[in-house]
Amino acid sequence: MAPKPHIQDGVKRLLRDIGPMTVAELARELGSHTETVRVSVNSCRKAKEKEVYILRFEYGTSKTHAPAVFAYGDKPDAKRLTxxxxxxxxxxxxxxxxxxxxxxxxxxxxxxxxxxxxx
Structure with missing residues (x-):
């Protein structure tokens, strides 16, 4: 399912204006479901002209996974720690x-x- 263009625009606007955020923070700001925002972020990352990249991972916030912190720009993604x-x-x-x-x-x-x- 393709993400809604207004969600993608909102994601890019928030990352550009406010700064780096996780998917959960973006969803809270946009008033949207986290899975919808995750699909939108991934489509922004996979586009021909990449507009969103992974700045870092937040280790220590959860025992099961480290949420990615996304930022606006066309830079290489951060690598996960072993x-x-x-x-x-x-x-x-x-x-x-x-x-x-x-x-x-x-x-x-x-x-x-x-x-x-x-x-």
């Missing part, structure tokens, strides 16, 4: 959080400020 690289980044985040908890600072910025002022 499974081992994603696991390594998750390990580094966990290691950092545990080190913060052991130091007593936690990740709360107000606790950090209170400890700095109290010294």
């Amino acid at each position: 499974e081992s690289k994603r696991k390594h980044l998750a390990y580094e985040r966990t290691k950092f959080k545990r080190a913060l908890m052991r130091s007593g600072l936690n990740s709360n910025p107000f606790n950090v400020l209170i400890k700095q002022v109290a010294k």
Whole structure:
């Protein structure tokens, strides 16, 4: 099924005017269904003159997948991280959080400020 031209125009306008967005954000702004927006974005990416590209993937927002962040332009798409690289980044985040908890600072910025002022 071909996407509606006004949805494609809305996608391109939002990406050009507001900046990079995920499909879910685009659907919320356009008041349309996510699958309709996804089809429109893919057709913009597959056109002869590519107008939308994948800027990056948002890792860490979901355990099952990393949503793509789309931007307006004709640049090459970003590559997905390999499974081992994603696991390594998750390990580094966990290691950092545990080190913060052991130091007593936690990740709360107000606790950090209170400890700095109290010294």
